[in-house]
Amino acid sequence: MKPSPKVFQQPAKAGDARLLARLSPNALALWSSVARQLSGAGxxxxxxxxxxxxxxxxxxxxxxxxxxxxxLVPH
Structure with a gap:
């Protein structure tokens, strides 16, 4: 059985909290949505x-x- 991946939605360690603290409010809202979807799909x-x-x-x-x-990417 494959171990379930670590989910970043709720920081488990201080390093994870520092990672999320670097996001702007709009990016953090997107993070919550994308992280939930990706973790749900494994x-x-x-x-x-x-x-x-x-x-x-x-x-x-x-x-x-x-x-x-x-x-999104400058030419």
Whole structure:
């Protein structure tokens, strides 16, 4: 039986809390939603924290532009 992955929704260690503290409010809201979905599918592990942080922050900043034509990645 495969062990269940560690979920970052609720920080278990001080390092996890520091990770979540780096997120803006909009990115933190996205984190909660994405982390719940990924962990429910068994796709979130402890090594995914930094990458998920980057995704949530980048997406939140992109959404804050208010213009969907603004590319997420600059050309």
């Amino acid at each position: 796709l979130l592990d402890s090594v995914d924290g930094e990458l998920l942080l980057c995704y949530c922050e980048a997406y939140a900043r992109w959404c804050a532009t208010g213009d969907p034509r603004v590319p």
